[in-house]
Amino acid sequence: MAEENRYTFTVRQATEADWPGVIDALTSAFEHDPVMNNVMGGDGKSQKVRDLFGFQIRHTYGPKGTIDVAVTEEGKILGAALWISPEGQKGGLIDEIRALPEYAKVLGAGLLRAAIVDLKLLAARPKFPHWLLYTIGVHEDARGHSIGSHLLDFRRFQLGELPAYLEASTYRSAKLYAQHGFVELFRFKSGKPVLGMLHPAPVTQVSKNNPAGR
Known part of the structure; x- marks a missing residue:
């Protein structure tokens, strides 16, 4: 448990009961995000952002991924991180194609823009097994209290x-x-997003077989 000024919160893995609070926190965090704006076709489209996160959590990150939350003693979700393991990423493109009708309901005319962004991201991701941090966000009212840092450290x-x-x-x-x-791997030419970043494996064959550094 960590105390940060006004907030006392715990970071833990979310349950399904936490999903509405997760969606609230991520909507607040990303309704003005440049990448999200590019997908949605404009700034401040909060209902579309909410609908998109709701669908992604129900379709992908709830059943196949890992959702971490920073939550107060009263149960308020201050921030959340959506992760997916190498196993959860298998069949990702096929699943996305199957989900196109649902994406169309959420995104409407923005579906083509979203598909272009998604394909660009998929093509750039590492081909070796890795955890993917899809997104991490902190509610606008709770920023400035190291909540994002606690969420990052919990899973990494x-x-x-x-x-x-x-x-x-x-x-x-x-x-x-x-x-x-995390270290920079490359920069996206379009600038949205800006960087692809990698966190090296904490435990490698080198460290396992040579623990004393000899």
Whole structure:
């Protein structure tokens, strides 16, 4: 448990009962995000952002992924992180194609823009097994209390022998990820998102077989 000024919160893995709070926190965090705006075709489309996160959680990150939350003693979700393991990523493109009718209901005319962004991201991701941090966000009312840092550390300390990968939507967020062990792999030409970043495997064959550094 961590105390940050106004908030006392715990970071833990979410349950299905937490999903509405997760959607609230992520909607607040991303309704003005540049990548989300590019997908939605404009800024401040909060209902579309809410609907998209709701669908993604029900379709992907709830059943096949891992959702971590920072939650107060009263049960308020302050922030959330959506992860998916290498096993959960298998069949990802096929699943996305099957889900196109549902995406169309959420995105409407923005479906083509979203598909172009998604294909660009899929093509750039590492081909070796890795955890994917799809997104991490903190409710606008709870920013400035290191909640994102606690969410990052909670899961990255459990990665075992696998690396993790993410796409940073801004250089500001990339700076936070760099402080937690992520390194820049490449820059996206379009600038939205800005960087692909990798967290090296915490435990490697080198460290396992040579623990003393000899």
